[in-house]
Amino acid sequence: MVAIVPSTTSLVRLAEAAAHCRACELYANATQTVFGAGPKSARVMMVGEQPGDVEDRRGEPFVGPAGKLLDRAMVDAGLNRDDVYLTNAVKHFRWKSTGGKRRIHQKPDASHITACRPWLAAELTAVRPGVVVVLGAVAAAAVFGPAFRLTQHRGQRLDWPADGPLGDAGESVEYVVTTLHPSAVLRGGDNRAAMYDAFVADLCLAVG
Numbered sequence: 316m317v318a319i320v321p322s323t324t325s326l327v328r329l330a331e332a333a334a335h336c337r338a339c340e341l342y343a344n345a346t347q348t349v350f351g352a353g354p355k356s357a358r359v360m361m362v363g364e365q366p367g368d369v370e371d372r373r374g375e376p377f378v379g380p381a382g383k384l385l386d387r388a389m390v391d392a393g394l395n396r397d398d399v400y401l402t403n404a405v406k407h408f409r410w411k412s413t414g415g416k417r418r419i420h421q422k423p424d425a426s427h428i429t430a431c432r433p434w435l436a437a438e439l440t441a442v443r444p445g446v447v448v449v450l451g452a453v454a455a456a457a458v459f460g461p462a463f464r465l466t467q468h469r470g471q472r473l474d475w476p477a478d479g480p481l482g483d484a485g486e487s488v489e490y491v492v493t494t495l496h497p498s499a500v501l502r503g504g505d506n507r508a509a510m511y512d513a514f515v516a517d518l519c520l521a522v523g
């Protein structure tokens with residue numbers, strides 16, 4: 316199955332259509348599609364991995380623990396969340412059960428990234444951001460393709476990959492900044508403070 320994306324730049328219509336997406340099997344175990352959120356006029360678009368447990372229940376991106384850290388980092392970088400369009404490479408929560416009530420996050424496969432990419436392309440075409448912030452390796456694979464190595468390109472302003480998998484959907488983009496996923500910072504243990512500072516520095520680079 317391929318995603319059936321309506322030909323529109325209305326974010327409302329795109330979100331309504333994405334709610335019925337069956338382009339991969341993830342919809343079957345998820346509560347709902349979590350489409351991107353934020354103003355159509357946003358200059359900055361941030362792309363995460365996939366909704367987590369809290370996002371899956373609430374239907375909004377970045378409202379769980381990783382979202383709280385991202386909120387704090389945005390404030391520290393001088394960004395207002397209300398001015399940013401937040402979305403994910405994959406729009407259904409992929410999880411596995413351990414037998415109890417807890418749902419354990421599972422990283423999306425390349426097939427899920429590919430199946431969901433038309434929605435990301437539609438969001439880029441609708442919002443026409445000047446800056447894209449890529450949060451983590453899954454988002455980097457969605458934007459640049461699977462060979463991209465996040466560790467080699469952190470802390471730089473990169474050109475939009477016009478010959479990449481999203482092609483000219485990003486034609487408005489002046490530059491891309493790739494950085495850690497906020498969940499990686501949360502899991503940073505003894506390095507957490509340093510990772511947080513580096514994360515904020517990357518966001519500052521994105522804001523310009």
Ligand code: URA
Pocket residue numbers: 363364365366367370375376377378379381382403498
């Ligand atoms: N992690 C993500 O990548 N996206 C969310 O929306 C929440 C957690």
